[in-house]
Amino acid sequence: MLLRIGLAGMWISHGLILKLLTFGVVGLGNWLAAIGLPSALALPLILAETVGGLLILLGIYGRWVSLALLPILLGALLIHAPNGWVFSNPDGGWEYPLFLAVMTLVHALLGDGPLALKAAGATS
Template identity: 40%
Template structure:
C-alpha cells in the first residue's frame, strides 16, 4: 500500500517535533536561554540571534506539527539547520562525536527540504478551505490536485 499523503504528513510532523523538542529541551530547559545566549556570544553571534533562533525553532516546530504555513516554516528553518551543520563540521560525521557531528543536522536539512518541496500532506491545517488560497502554503502538486 502506497500512501504518499500519510508519508508526507509523518515527515512534516517528525521535523516539527524534532525542532520543537530539541530547542525547548536543550536550549531552553537544559542550557537555559541565558546559557544559549552565552554560547552564541562565544562564537561571535549577537544575543538577538540566539533569541530569534529559539523563537523560530519553537514556533516553527509548532506550526509544522499542526501543518500550518508548512512550506514557509520548512523554508525558514533551512538557514538555522544549515548553520547547525556548519557549526559541527569540524567535529566529525557521527553526532555522538565530542561536540556533536554533522550527520543529524544534515538529516534535518534533508527533512526540511523534503517538507518544503512536498508540502504539508493531506492531514494539515494548510488543507482547510480558507488556507488553500495562500499559494505559499501548498506545493505545486497540492495546488494541482486542489
C-alpha cells in the same frame, strides 16, 4: 504527514526542551558568543524553532516555515562540520544537521500532507 510530525518533534524538542528549558536564554546566548555569534540570537532561535515546530506540526503553511527554518540547520551544519561525521563525537558531528536539513527541504518540496490546517497555496 509523518515527515511533518517527525520534523515538528525535532524542532520543538530542540527549541523548547534543549535550548530554553536546558540551556536557557542566557546559557544559549553565552554559547553563541563563545562560538563567535551574537548572543542576541538566543531568543529569536528559541522562538523560531519552537513556534516553527508548532506550525509544522499543525500544518499551517509548513512548506514556508520549513524554508524559513532551513538556514538554522545550515548554520548548525557549519558549526558542527569541524567535529567530524558522527553526531556522538565531542561537540557533535555533522551528519544529524545534514539529515535534518535535507528532510526540511524535502518537506518544503512535498508539502504538509494530509490533515494540514492551512497548506501553502490553499484557499479558505
